[in-house]
Amino acid sequence: MPHMINGIIGTVEVVQEIATLTWEAPLIQLHHGMAIIGVAEPETLRRARDYLALPDVREGFLYIRPELEGIFAELGRRLAFAYIETLYHGGTGVQTAAIYIPGHEPVFMAEPEFAEEVGHCSPINTAIRALGITADPGLDEFDTLGLSHIRSLGGLGLLEVDDDD
Template sequence: MAYQLQAVAGGELLLRGASEGLVGACVVPLGGGVALVPMTDRLVDAVGEGDSGRALGFWRLPGGFEAVLARWSRAGAVAYVEAEYFGGAGEQSAAVWEGGELAWGPVHVPEGREFSADGGPISQALRRLGVVAREGQDEFATLGLGRHRDNERWIRAGGGR
């Protein structure tokens, strides 16, 4: 079964305020004060400055959106995360903005490469946002990021659209 995620992660209150009025933005609470803003087609079109993706080596991060994330990060750290899996194989990427600038990453772990001892890029990014993993889980699992298989399901779960 396929799994895809392309989203901004950060504090729920920060993301609600920062994304207010932004076409296609839906804030999905994850618990513990953390939320996602999945990258919908409408959101990509609204922030993409005519570019549908590939900024900083990400598949879905539109050109110019890094400046928006840097601006949002003045109020608190935000991360851009991507994952794609099919049949147990896949890849993860993440980057974190803090204090108005890119502070970590981007880190890309392509298919066939093992995660570092610190975990996958998404868990590492979430850790930088202050997420603390439950015993026996990583940050990805602690927030339940495996609950939904794609952005559309995350949006429906968050009451968007």
């Protein structure tokens, strides 16, 4: 089963505020007081982008377009959060992250396409650390939050759990 996430991670309070201010996706609680909401189902974004001939996405990213960056930049002036994207299948794939911390310029990180290993310095692990989360012993930050069990946020932000782990 592919691993496809495109969403916003932050504290429960921050993610709830972002959900209220922008789009009303269901909030999914993670470990350590963090939460995630889906921005949109990636396939939906891809089809919309192709159909509407929307501007290109940010280099290295899968779905973030200039108009979405603008929304995130405005929110990031007062709220700390990360936007993440994953697209993995069969152990290889791509992940990206953008970090928004008030008082700082956004940081955009993209992993080389179809990386075989996800390391401690991967974009998403780095973004989670920037939000103040330290990995639990024997885990990386991604697994510490429980993100490895989420395969897709679905079109409505619905959680799909992989029970094969």
